[in-house]
Amino acid sequence: MLQIDDTLISFDLIEKYFLCDLSQCKGACCVEGDAGAPLEKGELAVLRRILPEIWDELSPEAQAVIDKQGVAYIDAGGETVTSIVDGKDCVFTCYDEVGVCKCAIEKAYREGRIDFYKPVSCHLYPVRIKHYQTFSAVNLDRWSICKAAELLGKKEGLPAYRFLKEPLTRKFGQEWYDKLETAAEEWLKQKKK
Template sequence: MIQVGDVVVSLDIFREKFLCDLDKCHGACCVEGDAGAPLELNEVTQIEKALPQIWDDLSLKARGVINKQGVSYVDEEGDMVTSIVNGKDCVFTCYDDKGCCFCALEKAYRAGKIMFCKPISCYLYPIRIKDFGKVKGINYNRWDICKSAVIKGEQANLPIYKFLKDPLVRKFGAEWYRELELTAEELKKAGYI
């Protein structure tokens, strides 16, 4: 672990390679797992504001869940997460004609319909954030469904911190990211990565 600003960063963020491979995984991270995606409190409001623009892209079951419990709930660990359908799919999942899962929020964002892309926990995946009070920690979350992304990342020689530049800048700022890049250079010189 190394500290960059007020963020403790796992060395895996620098060492491990990653590049999403939707052709192979079909967006399984949006439908696998036992809870929805972690949310920050301000994100719930942003998602609620975006609902009218994405409503037609949501499944009937997802609309029913949202009408009943809202866009989020508190999971067994006490964290705010996106609501899910049938204990599995995030309510914001939608599918293309090939069965590949996409986020309705991100789809609307890319089309210029909304200003909110998607929850930062989704945007940062496979990085997970842990709040330690005065500092935050970021760590690489390994998951079997992402094996093809690891292979593709190794082929492209793309470290996680470079793959996730945009979401890292969104979360921590451009200045922090520049410091992260400088840290990576120092770690390379010292032989740690």
């Protein structure tokens, strides 16, 4: 692991390749799993604020879940996570004309209708962050549904940390990302020796 400030970063983030391939996975990371997307402090209030702007793009089933329990709930691990429909889809999913799962929040952001991109945990995926008392662990989640992304990333020669530059910078700041990039380059040089 690499240490930058109060974070420990898995070498997988540097050594593994990644490039989302929605044509293959169809956005399965927004559907598969046993809980919704983890929310950071303050994101729940933002989701409630932007909900009217994206409401009509949500499925009737998602709207019913939100009406009943809200946009989020506390999962088995005690984290606040986005609500899900029938134990699968995040309530903020929507589907395009070819059946690819997309994020209604990100869609509205890209269209300039809202000022919030999407929850940081979603933007960071496949990175997952685990907070401990004195540090945070930054790990690359390895999951079979992302195999196509790993293969495409390898084909394009795109390491995961570079693919995730924007969300990593959003989460930790430009200075942190610059340190990561320098450390990654040094690590990869050493591995080649």
